[in-house]
Amino acid sequence: EPEVTQTPSHQVTQMGQEVILRCVPISNHLYFYWYRQILGQKVEFLVSFYNNEISEKSEIFDDQFSVERPDGSNFTLKIRSTKLEDSAMYFCASSVAPREQYFGPGTRLTVT
Amino acid sequence: RKEVEQDPGPFNVPEGATVAFNCTYSNSASQSFFWYRQDCRKEPKLLMSVYSSGNEDGRFTAQLNRASQYISLLIRDSKLSDSATYLCVDRSSERSGGGADGLTFGKGTHLIIQP
Numbered sequence: 001e002p003e004v005t006q007t008p009s010h011q012v013t014q015m016g017q018e019v020i021l022r023c024v025p026i027s028n029h030l031y032f033y034w035y036r037q038i039l040g041q042k043v044e045f046l047v048s049f050y051n052n053e054i055s056e057k058s059e060i061f062d063d064q065f066s067v068e069r070p071d072g073s074n075f076t077l078k079i080r081s082t083k084l085e086d087s088a089m090y091f092c093a094s095s096v097a098p099r100e101q102y103f104g105p106g107t108r109l110t111v112t
Numbered sequence: 113r114k115e116v117e118q119d120p121g122p123f124n125v126p127e128g129a130t131v132a133f134n135c136t137y138s139n140s141a142s143q144s145f146f147w148y149r150q151d152c153r154k155e156p157k158l159l160m161s162v163y164s165s166g167n168e169d170g171r172f173t174a175q176l177n178r179a180s181q182y183i184s185l186l187i188r189d190s191k192l193s194d195s196a197t198y199l200c201v202d203r204s205s206e207r208s209g210g211g212a213d214g215l216t217f218g219k220g221t222h223l224i225i226q227p
Contacts, residue, residue: 033214041219042218043156043199045215056214089153095212098213099203100146101158103156
């Protein structure tokens with residue numbers, strides 16, 4: 001069964017550094033998403049991407065964040081200058097249509 | 113602001129019992145609803161979509177009440193492997209023509225099935 005994959009599984013970075021989180025969505029999916037979950041809190045939507053552009057973004061997704069689909073398979077989330085409060089689990093998701101979304105295993109980001 | 117509210121539990125239930133939990137949503141424009149399950153420190157996994165007429169998938173039954181803006185999940189003949197956090201989710205299509213709308217998650221209901 002096809003799955004969304006994410007790398008790395010765990011990323012430790014220092015405050016102020018840039019990080020890039022990578023995702024490979026399910027191959028025939030057209031809609032891509034990033035979510036985050038701070039430990040002990042609910043899953044929060046960050047951004048969605050369709051047809052090579054951002055479709056929707058939340059208030060969390062400020063100028064420090066960007067997304068890119070650099071080739072036909074990868075979908076990346078960049079955080080330009082990490083803050084302590086960016087420490088969270090980041091989930092990528094994809095869907096074939098704007099309904100059921102399938103999540104990857106996540107990248108645990110720790111900012112020190 | 114879109115909100116989905118759930119009783120956090122935990123619900124402690126003996127194996128084989130039936131358990132039900134509800135959630136409420138605030139956005140009357142919400143189009144689609146889902147139940148996901150999340151195991152500790154893992155990703156949300158889609159359990160089932162929720163349809164207006166109600167739907168069943170094996171031991172799981174989901175119901176939607178648009179007038180009262182609540183969604184329910186019923187689990188029959190519960191198994192030890194059903195122990196997880198159950199996330200109530202809605203998707204609000206706020207723009208015409210659809211698009212890649214983000215999901216709004218509840219905080220989840222923690223379910224513990226006891227042997």
